[in-house]
Amino acid sequence: MSKQLSQKGIIIVVSGFSGAGKGTVMKALTAKYDKYALSVSATTRNPRPGEENGREYFFVSNEEFEKLIKENGLIEHAGYVDHYYGTPRKFVEDQLDAGKDVILEIEIQGALQIKEQYPEAVLLFIMPPSAMELKKRLTGRGTETEEVIAQRLKRAKEESVGIEKYDYIVVNDDLDECVEQVHDIISAAHMAPSRNLDFINTIRNELNEL
Numbered sequence: 560m561s562k563q564l565s566q567k568g569i570i571i572v573v574s575g576f577s578g579a580g581k582g583t584v585m586k587a588l589t590a591k592y593d594k595y596a597l598s599v600s601a602t603t604r605n606p607r608p609g610e611e612n613g614r615e616y617f618f619v620s621n622e623e624f625e626k627l628i629k630e631n632g633l634i635e636h637a638g639y640v641d642h643y644y645g646t647p648r649k650f651v652e653d654q655l656d657a658g659k660d661v662i663l664e665i666e667i668q669g670a671l672q673i674k675e676q677y678p679e680a681v682l683l684f685i686m687p688p689s690a691m692e693l694k695k696r697l698t699g700r701g702t703e704t705e706e707v708i709a710q711r712l713k714r715a716k717e718e719s720v721g722i723e724k725y726d727y728i729v730v731n732d733d734l735d736e737c738v739e740q741v742h743d744i745i746s747a748a749h750m751a752p753s754r755n756l757d758f759i760n761t762i763r764n765e766l767n768e769l
């Protein structure tokens with residue numbers, strides 16, 4: 560990116576139906592490019608096999624979660640299939656100050672709360688290639704009961720109504736291609752005039768002085 564353009568960190572919200580593979584896409588993206596910082600959410604749900612406290616999530620009790628809300632420690636939070644999920648404030652603010660783009664992998668209610676508080680945020684929605692493929696991926700994961708899978712598919716139907724509110728959709732068919740598309744979208748976002756008002760004004764002032 561040109562050094563004149565904004566190096567200020569942007570919040571990137573990434574949503575997608577459960578099973579669309581957004582976690583895998585974000586892990587690959589952050590492993591490939593170190594300009595991105597992935598926010599770790601707090602949740603009241605139980606860890607899945609292989610998940611570690613502080614890595615995938617901060618696993619907390621209902622009481623701890625409610626305390627975080629009360630102390631204004633979360634920039635957004637939402638309920639999803641019987642549990643709370645929320646984004647800790649401090650990490651996001653620190654990383655933005657350090658010039659990193661911060662990725663929040665969150666669902667739609669949280670995404671819309673972020674857009675309201677941070678209008679400069681970029682909202683991406685990761686789509687599965689088809690509904691059948693989504694069901695296959697959810698079932699193939701093997702970590703969820705039939706009941707939870709059914710709840711997640713129902714939730715996908717509900718969330719699909721809000722996709723138009725996002726800035727971009729990316730189809731997760733081929734992982735590498737999807738990662739590059741997300742990276743390209745974020746790179747382009749840094750070039751938006753609205754994120755470069757200082758530079759535009761500098762050029763205007765320089766033109767006036769020519």
Ligand code: 5GP
Pocket residue numbers: 574575576577600601604635636637639644645646664665666667668669670
């Ligand atoms: P899972 O239980 O499959 O890890 O996540 C369930 C849903 O909660 C996913 O759509 C995920 O993106 C969303 N989620 C994870 N962390 C947060 C968060 O901090 N805030 C919100 N609003 N949603 C989250």
